Amino acid sequence: MLNVHTIPAFNDNYLWLVHQSTSQDAYIVDPGCAQTVIDYLATTNLNLVGILITHHHSDHTGGIEQLQQHFNHTLAVYGPSNEHIKGITQPLTISTQDTITIPSLGLVQIMSVPGHTLGHIAYYIDNKLFCGDTLFSGGCGRLFEGTPEQMLQSLKVLCRFPDNTQVYCAHEYTRANLDFALHVDPTNPDLIEYSAKVNPITCKKHPFHT
């Protein structure tokens, strides 16, 4: 079973530290900064062995270099081959979807999900989806590079996973996304129900973001 630790970063980023329950070897997903990861690791007995990158934005990649220095350049850094990301050691060329074996994690499904950026990828491990800035609670990522059609297609790819899939997005935008969704679709009963469960004071930030 994949264990996931949450490391908050910046104003609203989520860094996900993951490892199989049978292993202390861990990977960090989208480390936009390094020190918070190093500090968190010091409170655990986990060994950081690698990094999983979803796309090139600096709030997802800014910690790669410092983490490599801290761990004596031993980290395996996975990420899309078609985005300019400094420090990738395991470039992934994904046309639509592929399954690879990552040491200590096992089988990992990787999907191409263009829209937020053109080379954006997502990782599916066990029943957990790490979707970067493609899908959020109550919304989707801003279209910096792709078209609405590409984003819609990418969201359809993610919709194919089972209903019990746990989604680990990279930002906390729930409140702002639901406010926007209710503005567009004010009588939607699912939105009204979900909105009532979400703390009104969390994350009032505008949903447009990096």
Ligand SMILES: [Zn+2]
């Ligand atoms: Zn981004």
